[in-house]
Amino acid sequence: MKMILILAWRNLWRNKRRSLITISSVFFAVFFAVLMRAFQLGSYQNMVDNIVGSYTGYVQIHHKGFWEEQTLENSMEYTDDLKNEVLSIDGVTGISPRLESFALISSGEQTKGTAIIGIDPEKELERMDLKGRLTSGVIFSKDDPGLMIGEGLAEYFKVEVGDSLVLLGQGYHGISANGLYPIAGILKFANPELNKSIVFMPLSEAQYLYGAMGRLTSLTLQIDENTDFRDVVRKANAELDTSRYEVMGWEELLPELKQTIEADSAGGQIYLFVLYFIISFGLFGTVLMMTAERRHEFGILVAIGMKRRILAAITMVEALMMTILGALAGGLAILPIQIYFKMNPIHLLGEAGKALEEYGFEPIMPTSTDPTITLSHLGIVAFVALLCSLYAVVSIYKLNPMKAMRS
Amino acid sequence: MAMIPKVAWRNIWRQRVRSSIVILSIALGIWAGIFLVSFSYGMNDQRTQSALMTSITHLQIHDPGFEKDNHPSFYIKDTGGIRSVLDTSTLVQNYTTRILLNGMVSSPVSASGVRIMGIDPRMEAATTIIEEDLRTGDWFTSEKKNRILIGRKLAEKLHLDVKSKLVLTFQDDQNNIVAGAFRVEGIFKTSNSRYDESTVYVRKQDLESILGWPQGRIHEFAIVLKDREQADPMKQVLKEEFPKMTIRTWKEISPELGYADEVMAQMLVLFIGIIMLALSFGIINNMLMAVLERKKELGTLMAVGMNRRKVFKMIVLETIFLGLAGAPIGMLLGSLTVRITSRTGIDIGFLGQGLESLGISTVVYPEIPSYFYWLIGSMVVLMTLLASIYPARKALKLNPIEAIRSI
Numbered sequence: 001m002k003m004i005l006i007l008a009w010r011n012l013w014r015n016k017r018r019s020l021i022t023i024s025s026v027f028f029a030v031f032f033a034v035l036m037r038a039f040q041l042g043s044y045q046n047m048v049d050n051i052v053g054s055y056t057g058y059v060q061i062h063h064k065g066f067w068e069e070q071t072l073e074n075s076m077e078y079t080d081d082l083k084n085e086v087l088s089i090d091g092v093t094g095i096s097p098r099l100e101s102f103a104l105i106s107s108g109e110q111t112k113g114t115a116i117i118g119i120d121p122e123k124e125l126e127r128m129d130l131k132g133r134l135t136s137g138v139i140f141s142k143d144d145p146g147l148m149i150g151e152g153l154a155e156y157f158k159v160e161v162g163d164s165l166v167l168l169g170q171g172y173h174g175i176s177a178n179g180l181y182p183i184a185g186i187l188k189f190a191n192p193e194l195n196k197s198i199v200f201m202p203l204s205e206a207q208y209l210y211g212a213m214g215r216l217t218s219l220t221l222q223i224d225e226n227t228d229f230r231d232v233v234r235k236a237n238a239e240l241d242t243s244r245y246e247v248m249g250w251e252e253l254l255p256e257l258k259q260t261i262e263a264d265s266a267g268g269q270i271y272l273f274v275l276y277f278i279i280s281f282g283l284f285g286t287v288l289m290m291t292a293e294r295r296h297e298f299g300i301l302v303a304i305g306m307k308r309r310i311l312a313a314i315t316m317v318e319a320l321m322m323t324i325l326g327a328l329a330g331g332l333a334i335l336p337i338q339i340y341f342k343m344n345p346i347h348l349l350g351e352a353g354k355a356l357e358e359y360g361f362e363p364i365m366p367t368s369t370d371p372t373i374t375l376s377h378l379g380i381v382a383f384v385a386l387l388c389s390l391y392a393v394v395s396i397y398k399l400n401p402m403k404a405m406r407s
Numbered sequence: 408m409a410m411i412p413k414v415a416w417r418n419i420w421r422q423r424v425r426s427s428i429v430i431l432s433i434a435l436g437i438w439a440g441i442f443l444v445s446f447s448y449g450m451n452d453q454r455t456q457s458a459l460m461t462s463i464t465h466l467q468i469h470d471p472g473f474e475k476d477n478h479p480s481f482y483i484k485d486t487g488g489i490r491s492v493l494d495t496s497t498l499v500q501n502y503t504t505r506i507l508l509n510g511m512v513s514s515p516v517s518a519s520g521v522r523i524m525g526i527d528p529r530m531e532a533a534t535t536i537i538e539e540d541l542r543t544g545d546w547f548t549s550e551k552k553n554r555i556l557i558g559r560k561l562a563e564k565l566h567l568d569v570k571s572k573l574v575l576t577f578q579d580d581q582n583n584i585v586a587g588a589f590r591v592e593g594i595f596k597t598s599n600s601r602y603d604e605s606t607v608y609v610r611k612q613d614l615e616s617i618l619g620w621p622q623g624r625i626h627e628f629a630i631v632l633k634d635r636e637q638a639d640p641m642k643q644v645l646k647e648e649f650p651k652m653t654i655r656t657w658k659e660i661s662p663e664l665g666y667a668d669e670v671m672a673q674m675l676v677l678f679i680g681i682i683m684l685a686l687s688f689g690i691i692n693n694m695l696m697a698v699l700e701r702k703k704e705l706g707t708l709m710a711v712g713m714n715r716r717k718v719f720k721m722i723v724l725e726t727i728f729l730g731l732a733g734a735p736i737g738m739l740l741g742s743l744t745v746r747i748t749s750r751t752g753i754d755i756g757f758l759g760q761g762l763e764s765l766g767i768s769t770v771v772y773p774e775i776p777s778y779f780y781w782l783i784g785s786m787v788v789l790m791t792l793l794a795s796i797y798p799a800r801k802a803l804k805l806n807p808i809e810a811i812r813s814i
Contacts, residue, residue, distance in 0.1 A: 017699055025692050032685040036678060043674070113511075113520055193601075256600055266755050267450055271678050274439045275685060281435055282689025285428040289696045292424055346677065352669035365677065 004310065008317035018290055019322055025286045026326025026385050027333070029279040033377040034334045036275055040268040041368035042342065044261045050361050051257055052250040054128060055194070057096070057220035058229040060253060061086065061236065064246045066217060067253075072101050072172045075215040076245065086219065089235045091227030096123040096220045099206045103169030103177065105199065107157040114153070114197045116167065118206025127222065130187065137161035137185035145205045146184030152196035154186050161186060171210035179209050276384070284388045287319075291392045298396055299404025312393040319389030323382050330381075331374045341367040411717055415724035419732075425697050429726075430733040432693060433791055436686040437737025438744065440783035443679060445745045445775035446753070451671050453771065455664050456635075460536045461597045462524070462606070464503075465635045465657050466642060468628040474653045479508055480580035482624050485649065489628060492648055498641045502630040503527065503534040506614050510577030512557070512607060514565035521561070521607050523575060525614040534631050537595060537608070544569040544593025553613050555589035558603025559596040567591055575609070579618050587617045683790065691794040698722060698798035705802050706810025715803045722802055726795030730788040738784050748773050 012019045052058055063076035076082075078097055086095055099118035104111055121139055124130060130139050130148075140146040147165060159165065164182045171177035181201070189195040207213050223232055229249050236247040251258045301311055345366035347353060353363035419426045459465065468489060473481035483489070486504070493502050506525030511518055528547040532538040538546045547554055555575070557567060567573060569591050576586040589609060597603055615622060632641055638656035645654050657664065698705075705718060752770035 018696070021692050021696050021699075025689070028685060028688040028692075032681055032688075036681045039677060039681075267447070270446060270755065271443060271682070274443055275682050278432075278435060278439055278682060278686050278689060281432055282685070282692060285432055285689065285693045286696060288428055289425060289693065289700065293696075293700045348670060348673050350669065352666045352673065356666065356670065365674065 004313050004317055008314045008321060011314065011318055012321055018293070019318075022283075022286050022290060023322045023326040023329070025283045026323050026381060027330040029283060029381045029384070030327050030330030030374075030378055031334050033272070033275060033279065033381060034331070034374050035337065035367075036272060037268075037373050037377065038334075038338050038367040038369070039341070039365060040265070040271075041370065041373060042345070042366040044265070045368055046345075046362060046364060046366055047261065048250065048257065052254065056250060056253055057127070058223050058250050059221040059232050059236065060248050061219040061221070061240070062217065062246050062248070064242070064244055067246065067248060070100075070217070072170075072210055072212055072215075072217070075099065075172065075212055075217045078214055078216045078219075082219070082240075082245075085239050086221065086236065089232060089239060091224045091232050091235075092221050093224050094123065094222035096120060096127065096222070097203060097216045098218050098220060099203060099210065099212060099215065100217045101169060101171075101177075101206075101210055103167045105157075106166045106168070107159055107163070110157055112153070112156065114199055116169070116199050116201055116206060116209075118201050118203040120203045121200075127220075133187040133189060135186050135188045137183065140184040140200075140202055142202055143204055144184065144202060145181060146202070147181045148185040148187055148198075148200040149183060150195040150198040151186055151188045153198065154183070156196065159183060167209065169210070172212035172215065175211045177210045181205075276380070279381070280384050280388065283385055284391070287388045287391055291395050295395075295399070295404045298399055299401045302396075302399055303401040303405060308396055308399070312396045315392045315396065316386075316389060319386060319392070323385040323389075326385070327378045327382050331378055334374065335369075338367045338369045341365075342369050411721050412724055415721045416728060418721070418725055419728055422697075425700075426729060429690065429693050429697065429729045430736065432686070432689055433730055433733025433787055434737035434740060436683070436690070436787045436790075437734060437784050438740040439682060439686070440679060440787065441738070441741030441775060441780060442744055442773070443682065444675070444779050444783065445741075445749075445773035446771060447671065447675050448775055449749070449773040450771045451668055452774065455668060457536065457598060458661070458664055459635065459657050460631070461540065461599065461602065462535055462537060462629070463657055463660055464535065464629040465632045465638045466628075466630040466645070467655050467660060468630070468645065468649070469626060469653045469655075471651065471653045473507075473626055477507070477509055478580070479506075479578065479618070479626070482506075482580075482626050483628070483652070486623060486625060489645075489649060489652075492645065493628070493630060496641070496644070498632050498634075498637050498644075500631045500633045501530075501534040502628055503530040504611075504625040505531075505627045505629060506611055506618075506624070507626040508577045508614070510575055512561070512565065513574045513576065514567050514571065516566045517564065519561060519564060519604070521605050523577060523614070524606060524608045525611040526608055527611050531608075534629065537597070540595040540597045541593045542596050544591070546593060547610060549592060551590075552616075553587060553589045554592040554610065556593045556595055556608040557591055558600075558606060559594050560600045560604040561607070562591070562594050564604065569594060575607070585617055587613070589613075683786065686787070687790045687794050690791055691797060694726065694795050695798045695801070698802050701802075702805060702810045705805055706807045709805065709807040710811060719799050719803055722799040723792070723795050726791055726799075727788075730791040733791075734784045734788050737787065738780050741783075742780065745773050745775055 061082075063074050066074040066076075083095065086092060097120055100115055102113060103116045104113050105116075106112070121130065121142060125139070134148075135151055137148075140148060149165075154160070157165065161183050164180050167177070167179050167181060169177040187198065187200075189198060201209070207215060221232065221236075223229055233247050233249045240247065298311065302308060345364035348356060348363040348365065356363040468483065470481040470483050472478065493499050504527065506523075508523040508525070510521060510523050512521050532546060541556070542559060544556070546556070555573065557573075562568065565573070571591045572588060573591065574586055574588050576584060579585050595603065595608075611625075612622070614620075615624070630641075632638060635657065638658065642654050642656050645652070708718060709715070749772050752772045754770050
């Protein structure tokens with residue numbers, strides 16, 4: 001065995017150039033497969049960050065059954081215990097409490113039904129970029145009875161900052177929830193749906209309006225950038241009383257986004273198939289040529305009495321060594337590129353880029369630096385490389401030493 | 408001078424294995440490029456088409472007032488004139504007419520705002536694909552009055568099922584609130600759950616009797632063209648005939664679909680770029696192997712007096728010949744693949760649940776504009792040529808004496 005290893009190692013360096021070409025085939029295979037997948041997964045991550053990060057949040061906690069039936073009867077009490085328990089979970093950097101319920105809004109002749117969302121402005125300031133979205137007026141303070149509405153909604157009612165809107169709704173335990181509120185600020189949301197429907201109110205005021213003092217419909221968690229939201233969901237489920245609360249990650253909250261990504265990913269996998277097809281062929285070509293070039297050498301070895309089994313073992317070990325060297329080098333070389341494009345993503349050009357921006361998406365294609373991408377593709381490429389080198393083994397067994405030596 | 412091409416040509420056929428590997432990798436590269444472009448093109452086209460064919464169609468005609476206000480009194484006055492133009496136009500495949508109302512649907516559980524589409528079931532089914540999106544129940548087969556089709560999302564929200572009763576409330580053209588009781592006949596699910604939540608279909612004549620309208624009064628013409636790229640010319644034709652109407656193409660109604668195309672196109676360029684790079688490194692490797700294994704032969708040629716320029720020329724010419732042999736094979740393979748798969752379709756359902764649950768067909772029918780064949784073919788040949796320069800330069804640097812001595 002040791003002999004085989006030594007021979008294989010020496011063979012490798014006896015013809016450096018040839019080995020380097022094979023190693024570089026493996027190198028480029030890993031390099032391009034990871035590059036492609038990193039771009040694909042990176043764009044999905046960007047999509048999720050844009051949609052989830054700005055409003056829904058990666059993880060939400062509700063009263064059990066709220067998501068199924070979103071009424072105030074399924075709201076929960078906002079206790080210090082709950083707050084402390086949630087904040088003590090690893091990876092949770094902050095929480096934003098919200099109370100959300102349906103109401104009719106009217107001004108003059110016009111009426112429209114929409115959701116009224118009670119928020120704590122200080123907690124949402126950064127997440128929703130309230131300052132950046134403000135087109136006129138001010139951001140209401142915590143206990144200032146005012147509204148912040150979407151620009152589209154303001155246009156619909158033809159109202160400005162300082163005008164008032166009438167709210168008509170049903171509160172907790174069926175009490176009537178009516179009020180007249182001045183508009184404190186107007187916000188511009190890139191997403192046209194949000195822009196046409198959003199109405200914010202200070203949390204305490206919303207609780208008062210709906211007769212739901214101290215209650216919330218959802219608690220949205222801010223999560224540390226490097227923490228997987230699934231871990232947070234798991235830990236929260238372990239910490240909290242799951243007969244009272246439900247913990248949901250964005251994949252559950254926005255199943256359609258997940259499906260869209262999956263659908264797109266299916267197309268992306270076809271690209272990967274094709275890429276692998278080309279990579280495999282490139283590798284196979286190299287092995288094929290290498291074997292052809294070494295026929296003479298193999299012929300002599302077999303003629304002087306080397307067992308074909310051992311010769312085959314040596315070539316396999318050579319292939320294994322070259323694969324490992326190439327794959328490792330490829331995995332290392334792609335890393336700085338992954339990091340570079342994550343920091344400096346490719347910008348989409350033209351009208352499309354601008355349109356995406358208007359819809360609230362950053363028009364960029366960053367890469368993902370998830371190490372599992374590299375690991376899984378290392379595995380696949382190594383497998384393909386070893387499969388290709390089986391050709392050498394087969395041809396050794398089929399070799400006719402006399403003919404081979406004459407070639 | 409004609410000697411060098413001749414030598415190059417013979418060299419190719421002297422080494423069949425080596426040459427066929429290079430030829431095959433060129434052919435595969437072209438095949439992969441053609442396949443990927445046609446696959447993405449087909450997938451994109453289907454996505455756009457299915458999004459348009461649910462209800463938007465390619466062209467819509469409205470009264471200018473309706474566009475701004477959506478008030479039911481802005482119905483189209485000259486329906487007869489428009490009909491006769493559409494019936495005789497060669498660009499038009501089909502069209503449907505609709506009454507559009509904004510209203511509220513109430514069930515015993517809850518209420519929700521909806522757009523009510525008053526349709527002629529026969530015309531609608533012939534024009535759009537909404538009938539195919541029906542998941543349970545029937546498409547207005549019952550002769551009974553006041554039947555309604557609702558989306559699955561709305562059905563879930565209001566706890567409705569086939570045969571459930573609900574009430575539609577809306578404003579008529581005199582601003583009176585009118586209502587009608589309807590029975591659910593079917594439930595549809597499109598790829599757009601927002602649409603499913605906010606759209607209901609009823610028969611036009613049922614609305615006519617509630618509104619007290621004469622037969623044939625409508626708000627909208629929705630027109631499907633034989634080729635959706637003809638939307639602009641058709642719009643011009645209609646604009647000249649009916650200068651007072653608002654006529655909009657699908658790109659104006661739903662610009663995001665056009666942008667989605669463009670974004671996809673830009674991502675495609677990146678992915679194809681990666682694949683082409685992977686391919687060219689494969690070719691470079693194979694060429695490098697092919698040239699450098701011929702060390703002895705090239706050394707001999709130089710030793711007997713062939714100058715370096717001619718050696719360089721010979722190797723580049725060999726590559727051109729290989730490229731010219733590979734390109735037609737690749738183009739032929741590509742066109743065969745496209746021709747076959749465009750008929751049979753490629754089912755990518757196994758790649759992800761996402762597509763199916765989104766309501767997008769999982770079968771992709773590739774198609775490709777013919778100039779892409781030449782574009783991809785010449786790109787790959789050009790790349791092969793570039794790939795040969797490095798090995799050819801390497802060959803120039805050989806020392807004839809050393810080269811001859813090598814085994």
